[in-house]
Amino acid sequence: MTDALGIEPDETQVHNRRGLPADPARPFSQSWKIVCRKPGLCVDEQIAHVLGRIRPQTDLIAELMKQYNSAGDEDEPGLEAWLEVVRYFNDDDQQDEAGTSTE
Structure with a gap:
């Protein structure tokens, strides 16, 4: 994905690597x-x-999804893309609007 999009990710993860005993x-x-x-x-x-x-x-992301999903094997999941918003709130470390700790 990095090479295809020309964007460095902030995080990557692999779950249940192929070639290892599957869960x-x-x-x-x-x-x-x-x-x-x-x-x-x-x-x-x-x-x-x-x-x-x-x-x-975004146009390249859509094209990659179309390309991978049309050529995919029915037994293999296709390529997915989504925007997920996750906010963590920590009462012990509150911050004001300037980003400085209020404690």
Whole structure:
């Protein structure tokens, strides 16, 4: 994905690698992620940060999905892409709008 999109991911994960004993409860998957961990941002600001990095490649992402999914094996999952917003709130480490600790 990195070579195809020309974007370095912030995180990657591989679950249930091929060639190893398979866990049927968790099939093989790979994750390639762009994230925003800047403290003190509102959700819309975090989303804008992530989209700002991937927006120039949206047509390429759509084309890669089309290419992989049309040539795929029926027994193999296709390529998926989605935007997932996850916010963690930690009462012990509150921050004000400037991003400085309030404790």
